Amino acid sequence: MSHRRSLRFSQSTCPVCGGKEVARDDLKGDLLCTNCGHIVTRTESRSVGKFDIAQHLKRNGKMTFPRLKEVTGASDDKLFGVLSGMESMDLVTQLAGQYSLTKKGQRWYRQRLGQEWGY
Numbered sequence: 001m002s003h004r005r006s007l008r009f010s011q012s013t014c015p016v017c018g019g020k021e022v023a024r025d026d027l028k029g030d031l032l033c034t035n036c037g038h039i040v041t042r043t044e045s046r047s048v049g050k051f052d053i054a055q056h057l058k059r060n061g062k063m064t065f066p067r068l069k070e071v072t073g074a075s076d077d078k079l080f081g082v083l084s085g086m087e088s089m090d091l092v093t094q095l096a097g098q099y100s101l102t103k104k105g106q107r108w109y110r111q112r113l114g115q116e117w118g119y
């Protein structure tokens, strides 16, 4: 019988100690080395932009972190980084684990959409 833990182990290797026991914290989206405690940020994962996230939120309304991850195909740390940036810019708001666009975020999205279409 295998041990079940709240942390899921990822494929990453710790750049500090070389340990393979790097676990994912589902709440924060961080990757944490269980050997030395280093927070590992992966750089090889698919990138995601603010516009992508805004687009999904505009279409679907409120979305959870796992759902956003699913639709964007981004890794936890990438997605978490962009969402944090958007939160600090007041473009998205998070309530009870669900992200949604703020009024400012919706304006920002419309402006960006206009640029995409060359208006």
Ligand SMILES: [Zn+2]
Residues within 6 Å of the ligand: 014, 015, 016, 017, 018, 019, 033, 034, 035, 036, 037, 038
């Ligand atoms: Zn380590």
